[in-house]
Every structure is written in C-alpha cells, then in structure tokens.
Amino acid sequence: MSDIEIIEQFCDQIWMEQGLSDATLASYRSDLKKFSQWLATNQTLLIDVSRVDIQNYLANRYKHGFNSRSTARFLSSARKFYRYMMQNNVITEDPTLHIDSPKIQPPVPKSISEEDIDNLLQQPELETPMGLRDKAMLELLYSSGLRITELISVEINQIGFQQGVIRVVGKGNKERLVPMGEVALDAILSYIRAGRAELAKGKVIDVLFLSNRGQQMTRQTFWHRIKFYANQAGFNKPISPHTLRHAFATHLLNHGADLRTLQMLLGHSDLSTTQIYTHVAKERLKQLHSTHHPRG
Structure with a gap:
C-alpha cells in the first residue's frame, strides 16, 4: 500500500472514530503528505520511519525557516498517525516517542495608545x-x-x-x-x-x-x-x-x-x-x- 493510500485510510478512520472537523483532517493530510514527499527523496516509506528520520526532517524544516508553530503542528499530526499505526499493528515502535515539540513563543500582545x-x-x-x-x-x-x-x-x-x-x-x-x-x-x-x-x-x-x-x-x-x-x-x-x-x-x-x-x-x-x-x-x-x- 502506498503512502498516499495509508494517509487516506488513516484520515477516513479517525474521521469515523472521532468525528474530527474537515479543517483538522486537512491539516493531518497536508502534514503527512509533505513528510512523505520528503521521505521519498531517501526512498523511505511512512511505515518504515525511524526516530532519526523525524529528527532529520525537523532539522530540514528549521533550515528552511519553518516556524515553531507549524513544526509543532506537524509533530502533533505525526504522533496521531503513528499511534494509529501502532494500534493497528502496522508498526511495532512509535518513532515520535522522546521527541519534544518546539517551544512556541506567545505572540507579542497588541496594545493601544x-x-x-x-x-x-x-x-x-x-x-x-x-x-x-x-x-x-x-x-x-x-x-x-x-x-x-x-x-x-x-x-x-x-x-x-x-x-x-x-x-x-x-x-x-x-x-x-x-x-x-x-x-x-x-x-x-x-x-x-x-x-x-x-x-x-x-x-x-x-x-x-x-x-x-x-x-x-x-x-x-x-x-x-x-x-x-x-x-x-x-x-x-x-x-x-x-x-x-x-x-x-x-x-x-x-x-x-x-x-x-x-x-x-x-x-x-x-x-x-x-x-x-x-x-x-x-x-x-x-x-x-x-x-x-x-x-x-
């Protein structure tokens, strides 16, 4: 099964189980597809990912200027995906374990004169x-x-x-x-x-x-x-x-x-x-x- 098919299956399943909004599902789908495309350059599939692969992807995001908020969102999507894979016995180890989300700086408050x-x-x-x-x-x-x-x-x-x-x-x-x-x-x-x-x-x-x-x-x-x-x-x-x-x-x-x-x-x-x-x-x-x- 290809990465795209696995992602769609994952989104369909959590939609049925949790009734997530279209916007949330779109975020999961987008984050996982971008990760899959990056993995493809190294001929790696989503289900074969290691913790090192995720760390390298995070480093690549940092190199290209992605902000901490979008990176935290990707990690949230990845954690959801790999927990789903674990529950369905597709993988035996969650590669997102022991990877900390980046600290998100609170926005500077907007004041008035x-x-x-x-x-x-x-x-x-x-x-x-x-x-x-x-x-x-x-x-x-x-x-x-x-x-x-x-x-x-x-x-x-x-x-x-x-x-x-x-x-x-x-x-x-x-x-x-x-x-x-x-x-x-x-x-x-x-x-x-x-x-x-x-x-x-x-x-x-x-x-x-x-x-x-x-x-x-x-x-x-x-x-x-x-x-x-x-x-x-x-x-x-x-x-x-x-x-x-x-x-x-x-x-x-x-x-x-x-x-x-x-x-x-x-x-x-x-x-x-x-x-x-x-x-x-x-x-x-x-x-x-x-x-x-x-x-x-």
Whole structure:
C-alpha cells in the first residue's frame, strides 16, 4: 500500500472514530503528505520511519525557516498517525516517542495608545444605568488589568472603598489585592448610587455589574459592549476586553513599573508569563537612552 493510500485510510478512520472537523483532517493530510514527499527523496516509506528520520526532517524544516508553530503542528499530526499505526499493528515502535515539540513563543500582545484608551473611556453615556455600568466596568478593567471572568464576577464586598483596592479571585481561586485608582472608584460609586438599583429590578444579588435583566453579565455581553464603544470611538482595529488588560500592563511598564510588580497585579503564577511584556520595557529603555544620553 502506498503512502498516499495509508494517509487516506488513516484520515477516513479517525474521521469515523472521532468525528474530527474537515479543517483538522486537512491539516493531518497536508502534514503527512509533505513528510512523505520528503521521505521519498531517501526512498523511505511512512511505515518504515525511524526516530532519526523525524529528527532529520525537523532539522530540514528549521533550515528552511519553518516556524515553531507549524513544526509543532506537524509533530502533533505525526504522533496521531503513528499511534494509529501502532494500534493497528502496522508498526511495532512509535518513532515520535522522546521527541519534544518546539517551544512556541506567545505572540507579542497588541496594545493601544493612552489616547485611544481615553477616547474609548469617554464613550458611555452617563445619563443611563447601562452607561454608568459600562463606564465603571471599562474604568475598572483598564485601572486594574482584570481578566474578563474576574471582572464580571466581582461582588460588592470585594471592593475596598476606603482603601481603593479590589480583592480579586483569579485562576485556581487565588486571591490578590489590586489598586483601582480614583477614577475607577468614582465610576463604580456613581454606578452604585445612580444605576445599579434600576438594573437589579428589586432583586438582591451580590454581583456588582448587572445585565439589564438584573443578572450577572456574561463575557459575550461585555465583549459586545466594548465593540459597540470602539465603533463609536472610530477604532479601525479589533478590540476586546483582553486588549484593555494588555493596555493596562503596557502603559504601566511605559511609566516605570517593573515586571515583578506587574506579575502580581496581573495574577500570573509564573513570571515567564509576564515576560511577554519585556519588549515594552526594552523599548522604554531605548527611548529613555535616546532622549537623555549625550550619545543617544
């Protein structure tokens, strides 16, 4: 049986067993066919592959500039294929064992300028309960860098009105205290005084931010609210709640915050997660050097 026939048989079988999408099957098919074509130059079949063959193929991909994400995808396809071959007793040893996937660098977060943020935060109409709520949510999100799930889950008793901090329950039920800033605190107080009761519709509920039905807001609802205000502000690029979290981190670094402090504020358990922002710190240092150093 030829490599092409084996690949098609494999794709048909896992489609029947696992109901994978057409896109996933197309990825498997493409990755395996390209591997088969490379093997053919050495007169090797897919079922005769050794671990060395795969390592050589990975080295060849690196030489030709393939990125780590596509290489990781190939390895995922190869592992799936050779496990299938093992299960069907076509081969006796999985050649993908003990081969590590390449580390995939997280994408550099896209941020927006402080001017754009100011423009966005001015959009909600403060004459309506929903406008007061949205203003408070946007200000808190940008002021504290909360995750969207943390934001919509905030309860009134988590707000330290006197101290100007919010007690956030993050991933793994880990708690952290995050400063809010006076603007965010004022927006929250305005919402509580003049908007929240109308949205609550007589219900007693602990969650701070309520939908127009008197319930906890959903992630999707708030995402749509941000998109609505972004359109009003004339943004020509996509924006999401996560964009404001990135803006919070980026703007803090631009104004001199260090990564360890940022890690605590964002609720990252590992500093390496926060280090995706190091490019911001480097650019800040370059600007300072260029501006202030006599040889800049």
